[in-house]
Amino acid sequence: MKKIFLFFVLLLCCLPFTAYGLDVPRLEGYVNDYAGMIHSSTKSKLEGALRGFEQSDSTQIVILTIPSLEGENIEEFGIKVAERWKIGHQGKDNGVLFIVSKQERKIRIEVGRGLEGKLTDLMAGRIIDQVIKPKFKQSDFDGGFIAGVSALISATRGEFKAGQRPVQRKQRNFPPFLTFLLFLGIFILILGSLSRILGGIAGALGLPALVYLTALPVGILIVIFLALVGLGAGLFLPSLFFTKGSRGGGYRDHGGGFFFGSGMGGHSIGGGGFSGGGGSFGGGGASGDW
Amino acid sequence: MRKGSFFIKLVLSVFILSALSGCGYNTMQKNEEGVKAAWGDVEATYQRRNDLIPNLVEVVKAYAKHEKETLTAVTEARAKVGAMQVPKNITDDPKAFSQFQEAQAGMSSALSRLMVVVERYPDLKANQNFKDLQHQLEGTENRINVARTRYNKAVEVFNTSIRVFPNNLTNNLLLHLSLKEPFKAEPGAAKAPQVKF
Numbered sequence: 247m248k249k250i251f252l253f254f255v256l257l258l259c260c261l262p263f264t265a266y267g268l269d270v271p272r273l274e275g276y277v278n279d280y281a282g283m284i285h286s287s288t289k290s291k292l293e294g295a296l297r298g299f300e301q302s303d304s305t306q307i308v309i310l311t312i313p314s315l316e317g318e319n320i321e322e323f324g325i326k327v328a329e330r331w332k333i334g335h336q337g338k339d340n341g342v343l344f345i346v347s348k349q350e351r352k353i354r355i356e357v358g359r360g361l362e363g364k365l366t367d368l369m370a371g372r373i374i375d376q377v378i379k380p381k382f383k384q385s386d387f388d389g390g391f392i393a394g395v396s397a398l399i400s401a402t403r404g405e406f407k408a409g410q411r412p413v414q415r416k417q418r419n420f421p422p423f424l425t426f427l428l429f430l431g432i433f434i435l436i437l438g439s440l441s442r443i444l445g446g447i448a449g450a451l452g453l454p455a456l457v458y459l460t461a462l463p464v465g466i467l468i469v470i471f472l473a474l475v476g477l478g479a480g481l482f483l484p485s486l487f488f489t490k491g492s493r494g495g496g497y498r499d500h501g502g503g504f505f506f507g508s509g510m511g512g513h514s515i516g517g518g519g520f521s522g523g524g525g526s527f528g529g530g531g532a533s534g535d536w
Numbered sequence: 537m538r539k540g541s542f543f544i545k546l547v548l549s550v551f552i553l554s555a556l557s558g559c560g561y562n563t564m565q566k567n568e569e570g571v572k573a574a575w576g577d578v579e580a581t582y583q584r585r586n587d588l589i590p591n592l593v594e595v596v597k598a599y600a601k602h603e604k605e606t607l608t609a610v611t612e613a614r615a616k617v618g619a620m621q622v623p624k625n626i627t628d629d630p631k632a633f634s635q636f637q638e639a640q641a642g643m644s645s646a647l648s649r650l651m652v653v654v655e656r657y658p659d660l661k662a663n664q665n666f667k668d669l670q671h672q673l674e675g676t677e678n679r680i681n682v683a684r685t686r687y688n689k690a691v692e693v694f695n696t697s698i699r700v701f702p703n704n705l706t707n708n709l710l711l712h713l714s715l716k717e718p719f720k721a722e723p724g725a726a727k728a729p730q731v732k733f
Contacts, residue, residue, distance in 0.1 A: 321678045367675025368668050375667065440543070528577070529682030532671050
């Protein structure tokens with residue numbers, strides 16, 4: 247019980263630091279126009295260009311406009327959004343966030359780590375100063391966004407190529423879990439061959455410990471359930487295995503499949519729609535106002 | 537007889553195995569590596585700022601010859617940071633850590649004074665070189681902030697993980713890790729110099 251509690255305490259500590267200040271809006275697509283600054287025809291044009299660019303170069307550029315920063319610093323808000331949305335692909339870190347706050351008249355270009363070599367702070371600053379600002383000053387927001395996006399695209403073109411999809415995170419959980427499970431099975435069999443009760447205890451302790459070790463997100467009820475399943479497995483698995491010698495292998499495989507299913511319950515990740523690919527940001531980029 | 541001692545050994549190994557799984561040994565090791573990586577980022581961003589200073593001083597000097605005092609202060613602060621010996625285990629060493637933080641804070645305040653002075657020179661502010669440097673400096677200050685916040689976060693996770701039960705027992709018996717130092721907020725240093733046109 248204590249272990250589980252501790253585990254959740256540690257999990258709580260790992261929550262990202264986004265509990266205060268302005269809320270991060272939802273990521274809807276390439277253009278997230280919450281301030282209503284972009285004409286709908288311009289919006290579809292921008293989205294087409296950015297989708298095409300992601301398909302050819304895999305680099306994700308996302309626009310966000312907000313009505314007001316509500317007193318927050320645009321740099322702090324920018325990194326908060328970047329950490330939440332995770333624009334860009336994992337491993338490539340090739341995301342760019344183009345943020346505009348209407349009321350404060352502030353612009354920020356947040357650059358992912360993988361693009362810092364091409365789109366340096368200097369480059370981002372020049373795009374703001376020389377490309378976006380002059381248009382925004384004349385209240386030509388559509389022109390400013392189009393010019394800014396095309397400058398960002400030409401600055402980052404060629405840095406990455408579309409191609410091999412990054413490995414899904416979900417798949418990485420399987421191998422260590424299976425390895426541990428195999429070890430546990432053998433362990434229970436050895437103990438159970440000596441004494442049924444010993445095998446039962448090993449199963450009851452082992453299965454929850456294994457789930458804890460592989461850090462699968464399960465609640466206390468599931469842990470208790472797992473302990474019971476482990477107890478049962480420890481008590482009966484060895485006897486089946488040893489009394490019916492040659493057919494044991496099939497039983498063990500069956501058991502493995504069963505545990506596998508229960509362990510992975512509630513672990514599905516909701517898909518659908520547009521999302522970032524897990525790119526990371528280190529605070530690179532530039533800010534400006536108009 | 538023989539079977540009995542085998543039994544005891546087995547029971548013992550079960551006990552040790554289950555103890556190892558819950559003692560937090562791996563968690564603590566992982567968290568310490570996290571702190572180390574975050575500290576590496578902090579150092580790199582500060583170094584980046586230090587590398588920018590000579591260019592900045594040169595450009596400002598060309599336009600603002602009368603501001604010798606402010607420029608000297610920046611150069612001196614940079615020399616002080618450069619001369620500092622950063623020990624390898626600085627994150628465990630409160631004294632070395634506060635020295636590091638003090639020196640970097642000195643650098644920050646010297647820089648922000650320079651940026652205030654610059655306001656009086658419109659020619660300098662219009663200079664493209666200076667504008668570029670200003671963007672780089674702003675970007676670097678922002679990176680420093682981000683790196684510091686992430687470092688503090690990593691330290692918090694690590695410090696918690698070595699203090700809670702039962703990790704503290706494992707740490708006392710096996711690992712002997714000590715608490716890491718976080719950055720303390722201080723007026724002036726936590727904020728990037730305000731640069732306005």
